[in-house]
Amino acid sequence: SQTIHQWPATLVQPVGSPLSLECTVEGTSNPNLYWYRQAAGRGLQLLFYSVGIGQISSEVPQNLSASRPQDRQFILSSKKLLLSDSGFYLCAWSVLAGPNQPQHFGDGTRLSIL
Amino acid sequence: QKEVEQDPGPLSVPEGAIVSLNCTYSNSAFQYFMWYRQYSRKGPELLMYTYSSGNKEDGRFTAQVDKSSKYISLFIRDSQPSDSATYLCAMRRAGGTSYGKLTFGQGTILTVHP
Numbered sequence: 001s002q003t004i005h006q007w008p009a010t011l012v013q014p015v016g017s018p019l020s021l022e023c024t025v026e027g028t029s030n031p032n033l034y035w036y037r038q039a040a041g042r043g044l045q046l047l048f049y050s051v052g053i054g055q056i057s058s059e060v061p062q063n064l065s066a067s068r069p070q071d072r073q074f075i076l077s078s079k080k081l082l083l084s085d086s087g088f089y090l091c092a093w094s095v096l097a098g099p100n101q102p103q104h105f106g107d108g109t110r111l112s113i114l
Numbered sequence: 115q116k117e118v119e120q121d122p123g124p125l126s127v128p129e130g131a132i133v134s135l136n137c138t139y140s141n142s143a144f145q146y147f148m149w150y151r152q153y154s155r156k157g158p159e160l161l162m163y164t165y166s167s168g169n170k171e172d173g174r175f176t177a178q179v180d181k182s183s184k185y186i187s188l189f190i191r192d193s194q195p196s197d198s199a200t201y202l203c204a205m206r207r208a209g210g211t212s213y214g215k216l217t218f219g220q221g222t223i224l225t226v227h228p
Binding site: 006032043044046049059090092094101102103104105106107108110 | 118120148150155156157158159160163202204214215216218219220221
């Protein structure tokens, strides 16, 4: 069966520090990968998606970037964090073959910026 | 106007009650509809996945889609305290780019008390 791992679960960072969040998927090949941010009391906002190694599309302009160095690894980064980057970050995957597949989520990273 | 509207609640019901959760949407191109359950400090878990109009049942859960009214519902029968969570509706268009962008409601907080 497929599993998705995100780490760390919780992170507290000072303003202006760098960020690296990692997500890996097991049990499937060539998945679509996604990064979302969820603000308190709000739905999920898609930040980035990837259909293959090195292929990244951004949904919203922001202080963050994403990379996919391996087929089942997706990384969310920032060079200098802002207070507004606080939130709950979720990684998700879906089957690549066929566009109409549901997405499955990891358990997220709760990021607090001080 | 948001593309997807969902009453944030909170909704509090006694154990054994029938729960009705709803979302309305404005984009008639949405064809695939999902319900996710999200426990506190966890990622969303896919509950139901339906295509176009009609009903789908899975155990105590029934998903209903009315495309003519742009309205979807999730019914939970014989609700249990373990059903206490935030419920998110999500939807996407058919076809188009393969990444399958989802549009989420903001989530309804449900509490089932013993």
